[in-house]
Amino acid sequence: MLEALRQGDRRVAASAAIMGLGQLLHGQIAKGLLLIALQLSAVAFFVLTGGKMLLGFVTLGSVKANPAMGIEGDNSVILLIMGIFGIIVLLLYILIWRANIKDCYNTQKRVAKGAAPEKFKAELSSLLDKNFYKTALFLPILGVCVFTVLPIVFMILIAFTDYGGAVIPPELVSWTGLDSFRKILSLGQFAPTFFKILGWNFVWALLSTALNYLGGLGLALLYNKKRIRARAVWRGFPILAYAIPGFISLLAFKFMFSYGGPINQMITGAGGTAIGFLDLDAKWTARAIGLFVNAWITVPTTMLLATGILSNIDESLYEASRIDGASRWVQFKKITLPFVLFATTPVLISQFIGNFNNFGIFYFLRGGLYVDNYFLASDTDLLINWLYNLSIDNNYYAIGAAISLIIFIITSIISLAVYVLSPSYKQEETFR
Amino acid sequence: MNQKLRRLGSNTATYLVLLIPSIIFLFPCLWLILASFSSSGSIYSFDGFFPTSFSLGSFKALFTDTVMYDYPEWFKNTLFIAVMSCLLSTILVILTAYVMSRFHFRSRKALMKTTLVLGMFPSFMSMVAVYLLCTQFGLINSSWGLILIYSAGAPTGYMVQKGFFDTIPSAIDEAARIDGANNFTIFRKITLPLSMPMVVYTALTSFTWPWSDFILPKLLLKEKSLYTVAVGLMSLGETEFARFAAGSVFIAVPIVILYFCLTRFLVSGLTAGAVKS
Numbered sequence: 102m103l104e105a106l107r108q109g110d111r112r113v114a115a116s117a118a119i120m121g122l123g124q125l126l127h128g129q130i131a132k133g134l135l136l137i138a139l140q141l142s143a144v145a146f147f148v149l150t151g152g153k154m155l156l157g158f159v160t161l162g163s164v165k166a167n168p169a170m171g172i173e174g175d176n177s178v179i180l181l182i183m184g185i186f187g188i189i190v191l192l193l194y195i196l197i198w199r200a201n202i203k204d205c206y207n208t209q210k211r212v213a214k215g216a217a218p219e220k221f222k223a224e225l226s227s228l229l230d231k232n233f234y235k236t237a238l239f240l241p242i243l244g245v246c247v248f249t250v251l252p253i254v255f256m257i258l259i260a261f262t263d264y265g266g267a268v269i270p271p272e273l274v275s276w277t278g279l280d281s282f283r284k285i286l287s288l289g290q291f292a293p294t295f296f297k298i299l300g301w302n303f304v305w306a307l308l309s310t311a312l313n314y315l316g317g318l319g320l321a322l323l324y325n326k327k328r329i330r331a332r333a334v335w336r337g338f339p340i341l342a343y344a345i346p347g348f349i350s351l352l353a354f355k356f357m358f359s360y361g362g363p364i365n366q367m368i369t370g371a372g373g374t375a376i377g378f379l380d381l382d383a384k385w386t387a388r389a390i391g392l393f394v395n396a397w398i399t400v401p402t403t404m405l406l407a408t409g410i411l412s413n414i415d416e417s418l419y420e421a422s423r424i425d426g427a428s429r430w431v432q433f434k435k436i437t438l439p440f441v442l443f444a445t446t447p448v449l450i451s452q453f454i455g456n457f458n459n460f461g462i463f464y465f466l467r468g469g470l471y472v473d474n475y476f477l478a479s480d481t482d483l484l485i486n487w488l489y490n491l492s493i494d495n496n497y498y499a500i501g502a503a504i505s506l507i508i509f510i511i512t513s514i515i516s517l518a519v520y521v522l523s524p525s526y527k528q529e530e531t532f533r
Numbered sequence: 534m535n536q537k538l539r540r541l542g543s544n545t546a547t548y549l550v551l552l553i554p555s556i557i558f559l560f561p562c563l564w565l566i567l568a569s570f571s572s573s574g575s576i577y578s579f580d581g582f583f584p585t586s587f588s589l590g591s592f593k594a595l596f597t598d599t600v601m602y603d604y605p606e607w608f609k610n611t612l613f614i615a616v617m618s619c620l621l622s623t624i625l626v627i628l629t630a631y632v633m634s635r636f637h638f639r640s641r642k643a644l645m646k647t648t649l650v651l652g653m654f655p656s657f658m659s660m661v662a663v664y665l666l667c668t669q670f671g672l673i674n675s676s677w678g679l680i681l682i683y684s685a686g687a688p689t690g691y692m693v694q695k696g697f698f699d700t701i702p703s704a705i706d707e708a709a710r711i712d713g714a715n716n717f718t719i720f721r722k723i724t725l726p727l728s729m730p731m732v733v734y735t736a737l738t739s740f741t742w743p744w745s746d747f748i749l750p751k752l753l754l755k756e757k758s759l760y761t762v763a764v765g766l767m768s769l770g771e772t773e774f775a776r777f778a779a780g781s782v783f784i785a786v787p788i789v790i791l792y793f794c795l796t797r798f799l800v801s802g803l804t805a806g807a808v809k810s
Contacts, residue, residue, distance in 0.1 A: 179669055230715035234636040237628045242644075244625065244685030245651075252662030253654050259662070320554055328544060335551050337793070338558040344792035345562065346745030348763050349781040353565050361771050363564070363582040397557070405796075460657055460748065485657050492661045493752070505658035513653045 102199060105206035116205040120198055123205035127212070131221040136201055143194050151187050158184020161262070166271035177274035178264065185254055189246070256502045265498035281503035291500065294476040294487070302483045305388070306457040312396050313456075314449060317403020318441060322433075324404075325411055336408075343401035351465035354394045355379070358466075379467050384480045391462050391481060399452070410444045411437070450516045457512055458485045484508055569778035584775075591779035602773070604780055606758060607765040610676060611744060611784070614761060617680045619740040622687030626735050627728070630694030631720055635706070648689050657748070664752050674756045683743050697731045698724070737795060741788060 105113060116123030121136025157180035166174025208218045228236045260281055264274045285291045324336050342350070356362055358378040365375040379387050418436050427435070442449075463481045470479040477495055478487045484504060492501030564582050569591055571584030595604045633641065663682060672678030701724065709719050725732070747763035754760055760768075762784050769777040 178665065182666065182669060226715075229717040233716040233720070234632040234638050236717075237632045241625045241629045241688035244681075245648075245688055248663065248682050248685035249651055249659060249689065252659035252666060253651070255666070256658055256662040323550065323554075326547060328547065329551070335555060338555040340793065340796060341562055341789060342558045344789040345785050346741075346763070346788060348745060348747045348767070349565075349785055350561070352766060352777065353561055353781065356771065356774060356777070357561065357564070359771060367582075397561070401558070454653075458657060488657065488661070493664065498661070498665070501661060502658075505654075505661070509654050509658065516653065 102203065105202050109202070109206045110209055113202060113205045113209060116202050117198075120201045124201075124208070127205070127208050127218045129208070129218050129221065132224070139197065143190075146190065151190060154180075154183045154187030155191070157181075158187065161275055162273050165273055174271055175273065176270045177262075177272075178270055181258060181262075181274070182251075182255060185251060185258070189251070256505060259498055260502035260506050262499055265492070265496050265500060269496060269498075277499075281499045282507075285500060285503055285507070290476055293474070294478055295504075297475065297480075298478060298482060298484055298487055301388075301480070302457060305391075305459075305483060306453055309392055309395050309399075309456045309459070310449070310453045312392060313399045313403050313452065314445075316396055316400040318407045320400065320404040321407035321411055322437070324408065339401035339404050342397060343405065347398055347461060348465070350398050351394065351461055354390075354397075355466055358390055381470060381472060381479075387467055387481050391466060394466065395456070395459065395462050403448075403452075406445065406448060407441060410441055413444070414440050446520070450519050453519075454512045454516060457483070457515075458508065459483060460485045460489065464489070565778050566782055568775055569782045571775045571778075573775070591775040592783070595776060595779050595783065602765060602769065602776065603758065603760075604762075604765065604776075607760050607762045608784070610759060611761040611763070614676050614679050614683075614750075615740050615744040617676075618683035618687075618743045619736055621680065621684035622739040623732065623736045625684060625688045626691050626694055626739070627725075627732060629688040630691040631698055631724060633691060634695045634698035635703070635716075648691075651689055660748060660752065663749075667753055673753055674759055675753075676759065678753055679743070679749055682749060683739075683746075687739060694731055694735060697728060701727055733795075737791065744784075744788065 106117065112123035112126045114123075115126060119137065120140040121133040123133075124136060125133030127133075157175070160180075161177040162175025162180050164172060164174050166172060212218060261276060261278060262274050263277045263280065268274055285295050320339060324332060329335065357364060359365070360375055360377065364378075369375055376386075377383055378390055414437065419432060422432050422436065460483075463479075463483065463486055467479055467481050468486075471477055471490075472479040475482075477490045477497075482490070485508065488501045488504045488508070491497040491504070567583050567587075570587045570589065572586045572588035572590055573584070599605060633645065667673050667678055672681070705723055705727075706719050709723055714722070745763065747761075747767065750761045750764045751767070754764060762780065766777055766780050769780075
């Protein structure tokens with residue numbers, strides 16, 4: 102870029118001043134006119150609406166709505182979204198402007214070598230050949246920007262405002278810096294709930310990941326035994342559980358453990374009193390049921406994965422160890438486990454993160470319960486469930502956004518640390 | 534003789550151990566299937582786990598008694614959303630993966646790193662924002678809103694497919710290029726036909742995701758006539774248990790059959806994704 106500006110001739114300078122002018126001077130009429138039209142429309146956009154968008158992003162609105170006076174007022178949330186949109190357009194414009202300067206400089210180099218400037222038609226057809234990647238990636242990148250990047254940026258920014266609670270449009274939202282984080286970590290209302298949930302969230306993630314991993318590995322080893330006949334049939338049962346859509350399993354288990362459910366019917370039938378497995382005061386029973394249900398749903402996935410990995414272990418390793426007199430247990434400890442751990446570290450991390458953010462389990466089993474001593478949450482809720490309760494059900498948007506940022510920080514630090522400390526990262530070559 | 538006996542004993546033990554997971558995994562499914570054939574709807578009329586008398590009534594009611602719970606409509610909505618987003622996301626994912634595998638343009642590494650970081654944000658975090666965005670842009674209560682969100686987010690999961698394209702030797706491309714084919718033609722005429730297994734895998738996974746997702750539809754569809762099966766089934770109470778069971782069985786069976794036919798395929802996809810990323 103700097104090189105282009107320093108080494109470029111007056112045509113490059115012309116392009117830097119007015120997009121497309123340099124191209125016109127090179128005789129590339131179509132491209133030059135196209136770029137000039139683009140610049141004109143960009144200027145028109147920023148004069149007419151874009152400028153207001155950027156201003157709105159900073160102030161988040163200054164006129165409060167007042168229906169009695171007939172004042173329409175500013176909607177802070179729309180101003181924020183449109184502000185982000187305006188910034189994206191501005192960045193896009195800068196990118197095109199840079200590409201235009203570089204393009205002019207490249208043409209200059211081309212001409213210096215004695216070739217003619219590239220024809221417009223040739224450049225268009227390169228979009229299906231040399232530059233096919235630009236054509237192909239246009240839609241995916243656009244989609245990801247609008248539906249993944251824009252929401253994430255929006256959410257990050259929301260965490261630094263006071264949006265939520267009583268402050269929702271038509272009230273005006275304003276920037277408040279780190280206030281939401283301060284509220285979560287120190288304010289009486291949020292802080293105790295936050296730390297209680299955070300603690301349980303870690304316990305849950307560890308226990309469920311360990312349970313699913315060991316369960317899946319155990320099943321895979323069991324089905325791998327040489328003597329078993331009709332292996333496919335036995336293996337079919339967990340695959341059945343794997344194939345059933347998750348929400349069906351979750352709802353079915355909720356019915357199973359409900360007051361009128363079959364387990365309680367059998368208890369009352371035998372003369373006992375019904376147990377509220379998922380009731381308000383069922384803290385650890387409900388947690389244990391959550392662990393079991395989650396294992397029922399995810400163990401089959403781990404089993405399939407472990408089966409695939411086990412089939413990759415070199416048989417001769419076992420032969421050699423048998424000759425050396427190693428017992429089954431030693432073989433498992435020295436060959437199978439290190440190999441499987443090595444191959445599945447990335448999966449282990451993603452399963453841990455997945456469990457840390459496992460929304461479905463307790464949303465279905467105990468959704469909508471609020472327990473005493475918890476602020477809008479129950480004692481089985483994970484951070485992600487609390488986030489849902491706060492922002493979707495109760496409009497605490499800024500607090501919710503701050504919590505999701507905290508979740509992001511925690512999970513990314515953990516995955517990075519585990520990955521760096523793991524054998525698959527330290528000794529990449531071990532099993533090659 | 535003694536050895537034979539010992540082997541017999543150990544075999545019996547193995548099969549006994551095998552029975553435990555089988556029962557754990559089969560029992561809830563069996564319970565649901567039998568419940569769907571019960572003649573009375575409420576869970577309270579069951580004798581313990583199983584219904585006292587059987588009939589096809591629940592399935593009939595599912596499709597005829599649609600005043601309160603319009604299952605056929607839910608099913609149509611789900612099918613429409615799943616098929617459309619499956620088509621769109623498959624195209625987008627395959628294109629992205631192909632380009633990321635074959636073109637070594639300058640911002641490629643940056644793009645790959647960005648997708649990695651984007652993947653670390655809890656997917657739910659953007660859900661709340663998507664909900665807010667959709668309320669602003671009028672995409673609440675619209676099937677197309679869901680389809681857009683499902684397929685627009687799909688390209689970030691291109692890694693498995695990229696790994697597959699990496700294994701197709703580029704010598705084939707070179708040969709075609711000498712014959713004067715451009716990159717688009719090579720993709721259409723050579724790479725795509727060679728990657729049919731991967732296309733099928735991608736289509737399957739991008740079909741089952743909207744087919745069984747409940748978070749987004751629950752968030753964005755407030756009108757009863759627009760419900761998907763997942764949201765609809767969630768609204769059924771204990772007295773409608775047989776209807777719930779029948780509805781579940783009806784949408785689970787096709788998926789289960791598909792999975793059983795394609796198990797080998799899914800395993801290779803799972804393993805490839807695991808080792809590559």
